[in-house]
Amino acid sequence: MPHFEEFYADKLRGSLGVRDAESVLDLRNASREQAAASIQDMLERSRFAQSKTVAIRLAPPPEGGGETLFQPVGKALLEAKKRGWVDRLQTLPAQDGLGFYIALAGKPASKD
Template identity: 75%
Template sequence: MPHFEDFYAAKLRGALGVTDADSVLDLRGTNRPTAEASLKDMLERSRFAKGKTVAIRLDAPPDGGGETLFQPAGRLLLEAKRKGLLERLQTLPAQDGLGFYVALTGKQERAAL
């Protein structure tokens, strides 16, 4: 049996989800300003801590369609990825519901002089 790095082994097993994350940020039932504030707080705090993975859970769209937090949260997280605050950003697998799986970069270790 060949040996795969954890990242590639996870790819073979399927998408990473809630059970794979170090912690869960459950934003179900929250309004947009509260959810955005929670995400910004998570990103800001991650700059001073070691990197970790977080599953971010969001409400599914209401019956008949409607607005969800998926797009605003996705934009905020995509901007954080561009800034280097996230190593990984992907959607949760279908069985975990609507949301994102993120790997926070965390505090960068200073290079030894």
């Protein structure tokens, strides 16, 4: 069994993160409404653009526990995946913090 450098081993395990994404959407200081609007805007714009990868960063839970944006953002991304707007959806690796790594499908190829 060959041994891989940690960078390549992570890629084989599928832990793509912030450093692998073409762009980053940082929602760590966003309210729930701002986050929802940003996600919706990103998804709508992606339907008319080239496919690309995006890392979405979210704030960790406050000390002592509490609500995060993980669930509402995750639900919106899952719905977009069902619609075909997102090709790949996974959580960020632990070292990158709370968030998602997604591959936006982009504009469908024309059938001309």
